Amino acid sequence: MKVLHILGYDEIKFNLPLVQMLSNEDLGWKDEFYFATNNLNLYETIKEYKNTIFFEIGISSYINQIWKEYDLIVIQGWNQTVARASVLRKKAAKKIVWRFWGSDCFPYEESASIKSKIAGKLLFPVLCRKISNFYGIGYGSITDVKLINKRFHIRKGLKGYPLSFRYEKGTGEQYRKIYEESLKEIKRPLRVMIGHSANERENHILTLERLRKFSDKELEIVLVLSYGKDNYRKKVIEKAREIFKDKVDVITEMMPIDQYRKFLSQVDIFTIESMGSNALGNVEDLIYFGKKIYVRKNSFLDDYLNEISVDHFLVEDIEEMTFKNFSDKNYDKVKNHNIFLSKEDDKVAVKGHKELYAEYRRNIG
Template sequence: MYVHIFNNTNHKFSEPFFDFIERNFDIREHLFLIVGDYSINEYRERENLVVLPNLKKEFGRFLKILKSSKKIFLHQLFFSLRILLFLNFQRKILEKTYWVLWGGDLYFYIQNRGNLAVRLKDFVRKRFIRNIRGIVTFVRGDYELVKQHYKTKANYYYAFYPNPVDYKYLDTLLETVNKDKGKIVVLVGNSADPSNKHIEVFEKLEKFKANGIKVICPLSYGGKVEYTEKLIREGSRIFGENFEPLTDFLKPEEYGKILKDVDVAVFNHDRQQGLGNILALLYIGKKVYIKSTVTTWKMFEEKGVKVFDTCNLGEENFESFFGMSDEDRKHNHEIIKSEFSEEKCVYYWKKLFED
């Protein structure tokens, strides 16, 4: 049995992944394990879904599942210090554990470096990461960062998630035209997490107000209420009625319609983040800015995908900010269609399961 462990807060990504596994693999061989109170989300009940709302009280059952598994896929490294300490002494469990890296769980070590509790947890994480079987990510640079910081012996495995916004659905959207759009639409960031550095982007975009831009900001998850409210105030102050915060969690189909009307997307993260959004936007031929300093930049460069450098945004005039050749848009579409299709997704996960 392959066991997939998710945190209860990752509903946006876990449910599409469960559907993907059910569509393409023998579901009898897979168990989905949710740690935390999953009832806070609207989710589909499944025969192979186990929810452990209180891991402390149900630790015996949790351990029994891990011991009886063929392979363990930890989708984001979110375990508490206590759980990590225990697992560090479970050699047989570590030898069949694969960490499916998300980004924020990798960059934990650069957060609050002076915080004693964080440094202690990272010390324990190091032993765990050094002794697991594999690390799964499609951004090779992130694996190299893991090796550099954690000195791990874990093998590298290339695999990725199916995009929450289905590419075939995006194809149907491209056949429609929004005659009422009117303005140049700029998407800023992918969540309410402060790592998006939204306000820095707002300040650089302010000079384009006279060009009739509309700024859309997804803020439905990832940040604290105080930060979200601050962003909304600042965005409204700078762009007025041309600022639209997306504070409600949207279904993939609804979100796809919004992405379809985007002209330019700006991601200001200092680390790999927002890849689901980025891939969907590139697929539908949108101009995307990311920082040339993040691991994602090199990955796209190696695949021949044309992205633009957020670090240069302050130097852009409106024509250069908005402009992108039709050839580059089409080229990006073809690469994403080829490299990140569901067929390719199935291929790499199948290899991983059979390794």
């Protein structure tokens, strides 16, 4: 079976591990994989692997050109505009699994263009019908599937498939060791991590203002701003240092993934103001490591954590909290940790992909 993965974003840190995993013949894949992107920088990074393709048009237009050549098309992140996405051919749509990313559902609603908003409203019903014809939804969290079905008014509901990006031999053992190490009590200031990138949707400055009243306490603000917009990054750093002076630890360079996991294990509290699923992978790792999580009320992350019964807290409540309330470990760390024990399984990502491809092969005969 020929499977085309369209890499919709230039996120090398996700797409490269995906290509590496699906190109690893030792993992026993039964299908032939192809990888296409319209991002030149990403293409230059992955072109050493077999079956890589560069295209210069939009994703929907590209799919309309090539859909007959492949049995299954997996879109890895699709920041669609309604006008472009609504032109997908119905027969092509039936071959698509949309691997949903956190920012996929934002674009046209936030457009400053009145013309774009009007076009979006007129064409949105067409887009809903096209998406309802998809084969399924790939997800990082099962809540992604509910979000898509609700957002695009899909009555029957598309089926979801867990599609992770990364396979690393020994990852499970690495997680276990880092977790065990993190259980040791170390006397140091409370480390509070705000967001995970220089993305305006994470509203760092709002969080910094909520925490201002704790500026004289023994804490350290942790800002991971290694990717995102430069201007926004600068504003966040300036505001953090204005309020917390030298109690700010700023990360602006990408870390190797094993080093980053250890870094996360040394955080005490994580806060994020985004309404979307930004930082989902970080949040899951932090929960596995037993950390205290604050999210926006009724946000994607709030819904997700409620659904899987993770003890967590709301950023809106910080304004009424004392420092003791804010920092207390008044939640079930062990229960939270156990919810994400799958992180100790090296091949969880491989299994998710294999289950999708095996089912699709059965269905197409």
